[in-house]
Amino acid sequence: MNNPDEVIEGLDAADYLADDGLAMAVFLALRLGRPLLLEGEPGVGKTAAAKALARALDTPFIRLQCYEGLTAGEALYEWNYQRQLLHIRLAEARGVSVDDADLFTTDFLQERPILKAVRHAGPTPPVLLIDEIDRADDEFEALLFEFLGEASVTVPELGTFAATRPPIVVLTSNRSRDLHDALRRRCLYHWIEFPAPDRAASIVRRAVPGATAPLIRDATEFIGRVRGLDLDKAPGLAESIDWVSALAALGVTELAAADVWRTIGAIAKTPDDRVAVAAALPPPPTR
Template structure:
């Protein structure tokens, strides 16, 4: 597969995403096009499960670029994210040198702090040249990392370089395509945001979410897909839920109900499978039973009303 050129317009960016089954709105395609054209990192915020990480995967697939993923977590440090030295191999080198009578400290130091003994982690890997072109560098869930690590990333994002005390500064020949995601469990410092283009990835409206289900779960009956989307859209308006279902959960639920040979939402089956859609027991108990029945009944009424209106106007 040959390396794909970057999209030359917003419409081409939309088409690129669509070719991989990612249904994006024009605002997202616009900021993504600008990030690619300006060679700036793209900072994506939004609730979990709305498709932020998927954007990096789609770019890797459609542009035929390597995907390098840095999964952030509390306690993430330079040795895990950037590099570390292969200490066992360095010790062997020292012993071999001593056995050969090489005792000059300066020569020994330059010998062991060599790229041969450097273990490259995601940040360094993202700065390396590739025959495919600059890779897609996904910094996933940055809000889970500590602020100290966030500060460390400033040099990487601003200048596509990293400084290793023993080796000096390593700079990318071409900046990687950087996608940063956060679920907003904490605020990210303005200094980092200033180095990026920003976009809030929201839950899709019903029309776009139904299109996503059609693309990602093509085996789902049309009526089932429409009712699943309507049900999820209604749930998201419930402010008492601890965690509203994301698009990922919508797709899982549509897939699960299709696997069970459902052709439409059945209140009992919907209640029994809520664990696919909702991930907290309190939310499941709040929705299960009477609320599920009421939501399904309301969906059916809205569908009947819409059909009646369509018939009368036709």
């Protein structure tokens, strides 16, 4: 991918429609070898962008899903204690002594997503997605600083593993909390907006080819209006695709208020949001 236009073409071939801003951010991340931090509301396509990039580059995709309490052992590496214990017992049975140098070797090292990306030996670097970094703790962010800045991981017992070719790193955040400035400094940044109705219609049309053009147009325009309401969770592209899929499965070809009432659970995911969306509709049909 030698320029942003080729990024757009490559992602398009991987079934992801990127705008100029995202294409430029991805191009610079690839050209400069820098991690890319993608932020935006849930459902705007941050995770899908990383997956599509891996497909476009025909390279392995490695995902680290973040959550509260995530530890280094789950994200970077850990030791296979069961194999170490077995090694000790077999050595004792043979009357051989075992010291730490025998136990803490790469034979007993279990690679987790980040170390796996660093030690990847393929012809092209993998795409490593660190998904929803804002769900992890502040302490976990600090564990990433070495990796994000130097594409390396230090294992105290073995030393530092540095990537021969740095992995392509994409971090995503829904801004449920502020990220540390030190993490942001190590990354390029891009905010993904909700797509305009025309672009949203193109994305949904590709994901739900069996839906009619009038249905897709009306549904994406309605979703755009719904996002203007005071909602707990504004519907994103994922909800738009699910909703149009549901409507198409019901044989709907043009959107009507009755269809929205029947399928409101596809776009309103909390009781308060259901009330807000329902209040914006004509009364439900009576039987």
